[in-house]
Amino acid sequence: MASPVLPSSGVLSPLGLDSVRLAPGFWGDRVALNREVIIAHCQEWMERAGWIGNFRALGEDPSRRGARPRQGREFSDSEIYKLLEAMAWADHPALPELAATVARAQEEDGYLNTRWHDARYTDFEWGHELYCYGHLIQAGVARLRVHGEDELTEVVRRAADHICLRFMDTTETCGHPVVEMALVELYRVTGVERYLEMARRFVERRGAPALDDIPFGRAYFQDDLPVRKAEVFRGHAVRAMYLACGAVDVAVETGDGELLSAIEAQWQRTVARRVHLTGGLGSHHSDEAFGEDFELPPDRAYSETCAGIGSLMLSQRLLLATGDVRYADLAERTLFNVLATAPALDGRSFFYANPLHVRVPATPVEGINQGAEGGLRSPWFTVSCCPNNIARTYASLAGYVATAGASGVQIHHHTPGEIRHDGLALRVETGYPWSGEVTVRVLEGGPARISLRVPSWASGAQISHGGATRPVSPGYAVAEGEWGAGDEIRLDLPMTPRWTLPDRRVDALRGCAAVERGPVVYCAESVGDVPALALVEARVSPPVEHLVDGVVELDVESARLSPETGAWPYTPAQETESPDLSDPEPLRLVPYHRWGNRGPATMRVWLPATDRPV
Amino acid sequence: MASPVLPSSGVLSPLGLDSVRLAPGFWGDRVALNREVIIAHCQEWMERAGWIGNFRALGEDPSRRGARPRQGREFSDSEIYKLLEAMAWADHPALPELAATVARAQEEDGYLNTRWHDARYTDFEWGHELYCYGHLIQAGVARLRVHGEDELTEVVRRAADHICLRFMDTTETCGHPVVEMALVELYRVTGVERYLEMARRFVERRGAPALDDIPFGRAYFQDDLPVRKAEVFRGHAVRAMYLACGAVDVAVETGDGELLSAIEAQWQRTVARRVHLTGGLGSHHSDEAFGEDFELPPDRAYSETCAGIGSLMLSQRLLLATGDVRYADLAERTLFNVLATAPALDGRSFFYANPLHVRVPATPVEGINQGAEGGLRSPWFTVSCCPNNIARTYASLAGYVATAGASGVQIHHHTPGEIRHDGLALRVETGYPWSGEVTVRVLEGGPARISLRVPSWASGAQISHGGATRPVSPGYAVAEGEWGAGDEIRLDLPMTPRWTLPDRRVDALRGCAAVERGPVVYCAESVGDVPALALVEARVSPPVEHLVDGVVELDVESARLSPETGAWPYTPAQETESPDLSDPEPLRLVPYHRWGNRGPATMRVWLPATDRPV
Structure with missing residues (x-):
């Protein structure tokens, strides 16, 4: 089964790339763009940056190690591995040659790293050696699941065996998690139990503590507390997520209900207090970290x-472990508002950071962007984790769409395509997220229980099949029966734009409101000489829809503030005036994921709202 | 005249330390603390950090240069010079020995720098060589004005001559301004015109551009535009201020009205859009810089x-150049809410950054603080510019209190002390800023026009003298007459606490209000187990005053928010509820400048205000 995560137990089982085929549509188009443009783009830039050359230099003549300066940061090997993973999921013809380049750099005992080869394991805090192996193993797992054994998977087995030999009985771990979940997947696909045991030990070691202290503080790499003792996600957000993934994988495979519950509780507290409206994570630039509770500056x-x-x-x-729809809801929010936002529509530039408010149009950067600010997409970065991560995720995206379980087939993400499972074949047709109409057409039938996710925002949804229509609540709409070819199930999700207000504890959003429609977060974008968004206040009135090039854009009423300023921006309370809303002007909102495709612009998701309830 | 700035022309002339003597009171107590504690504290820490040792190593045996590793950052020499300046203003007995240590490190041709001595002028962007000279020269100017020629002033003249010889006909300048204003003051005190010409050229060179580009961008060190072409202060805030000071000094001495007007316009635009309520400058931590207009996150x-x-x-x-009261108003705001805030009440620790909101109590740092976050004062920092800067400014603070001009004597800052000018002797008695009553008692009389500043917030002020009382507007209250010993002028400033609202364009303050009383900004401070300030909303109702240890504290009404959270912090607009204000609780506010003296705490100046006008 070709799925990026394939637990041996759990409430639901994923349907992999061999069971789900995406057709043209919101996600199918993006997956095609990935295969046709993004993967090659990443490979070209890593050739240009010399990161692939690092492997070549080591492989061609090991005796000349260090003769040519190595290129890139200490973790650049991982980028090649993420690209290999993308190529593996896409069954891309460029994989064997790139894998061979990597293979030639591997040492006799399985060690593989172009940065540390002559100073192995001397810097666990920042060295990223186990992190690099983690991504290497994930590439190998993808290759095994899609294609089977080959030179890459042999490299991966040797590396994993080296890790187990070297680290099974130490107290060490890596500053950047990922090896944990990678080893569990490798166990899942190979059945070799020491990989699971090694992953379990890496998870349990963390927070003992296992690493030296650093200026950011130990929470940065989640070494402040044992994983099962923590109450919330904290520190570097990517590290926090990857570690939690590894912990869930270990918990599921070892039957450790306490560990699973701990991660569920951390997820719940984090989602209630530390997640942006887009599903985005992280409020601090300096350490790429979560903020405090309710510290969510746009x-x-x-x-x-x-x-x-x-x-x-x-x-x-x-979701797989528990079957709880709230995990699929957050996944959808993240897909439409973070993952769809990062790449440009042409697939040739990317956001690293995805802020919800940009005050000043960014200045374009020539060549490799040294920064990570989110004002303008860049073709490549000094730390260029995001493009390859998009590539491997888009390449395996079909694996997130549907699952199967004791209670039948579940469709979590509504996008055109075909789903096959256990003799059943379904075709999903929809213009989602622009339309709320989702049709599931039965191609090959039989008795089945088919569940369609009804997102949490979709109050008033309806399902129709067998000539009957009934209301369905958020959660899963279940259609059960003996299906014949040509039968249809239709889900109608209400797509009325919604005004959303923040919790009163979010200081940075006080007095603001945002517009969402379906799973899509909207924003105002000022391109060119449109008045600065700082001078506009919105009115919480029903937005007007416009279909522009197949995309729904919205107009809301707004008042322009006077551009005049006084001598001092703080005024006695009794002298303050409200803006004049007697003659509102339309303010155009576009899907957040589409912003920044027309050149440098200002943007804001949260609009100052004059008449919002206090 | 012992004044830190002494222009040869302008609307007003300062009265120096020889004319103004501070008595016990708000500022007199702090100046005494500086002389008795802070100056010695700074010297001890710079001995401990090895920064004074850098001079000693170079001076004792120049042939062994580089034999001992140098301590501190590339600009640490400037810290010794700032301390020398503080000692000079305070006529401190430790000055000669420290000056001699510096003198021994000076090279034959006047060059003096412990970091760059063997790589002179190879890094204008970050080297800080001219910056260090600037502070050295300021120390020498202070010494000349208070004491006269000595070994230190000889070092300074040789350094200044070296600068003129080396830089008069180049296009170079320093990444960090300060040498400009220092050279103008040296010209003012010595009459040597090449110092003024050198300063003028440094000011005019900037923005040509004169420096290489850096990752922060050229605006960081104000090299993006010629000084006279800029419209607003931008980039690194300290650099921006020091450069503007130098530009004003050059403008005044060369009669360049265009340049003076340019700085006035930049000041005006900046104060209207880029200054925190406290008078504090800077919204970005990474580059210590101004933000965009209205980007003022607390x-x-x-x-x-x-x-x-x-x-x-x-x-x-x-103020001296124009006589415009708005400059004195901002100076007072900055004095009471930034300069009084930085040092702890015991003078042994300091804030580097002075944020207006701290969400989580800071973790105390042992020894030298590597960071600059503003949650807790530290005795010393890796970059420890602030303690010495406080020391030299407090030591010369009497020089800011009063001026004289064609229209008599002006008292700008109300604090107990004696002012003598042109046969007139005045004693100021006041409990300001806790009391609004300011009494000016004539000790030695004569015909005089005496102006007392009425701050911009003081609507309803009154002045009384000669048995008559009359209302006075913000600006200057003028009392003119033939004064005899024992005569009194009394100014009554209304000290009713005021609620203040931010401009609607300040995103980060929307929905909040702050309390000020007189020149003092207040804050809520939660020490220990007081409920988190995130859970409190204030009511814009009249504050109740309490006198606690001679300091006015205030109670405002507040509502506690429920600590409960939902699963997701964003809610449909129609489901939002307002907090219950039916049973308000008192929330204690303390002067912002006193916060953080009772240990780690949370703090906020801007209070979420439930019933503020929208």
């Missing part, structure tokens, strides 16, 4: 693309 | 102590 939102991917991976794991 | 406010000092220096220069 302008300083870091919301790293990779953290969104980590969140999707965690949601999927928790 | 939690991320950097508001560096040194930027506040730079702002005070600029306000004083603009």
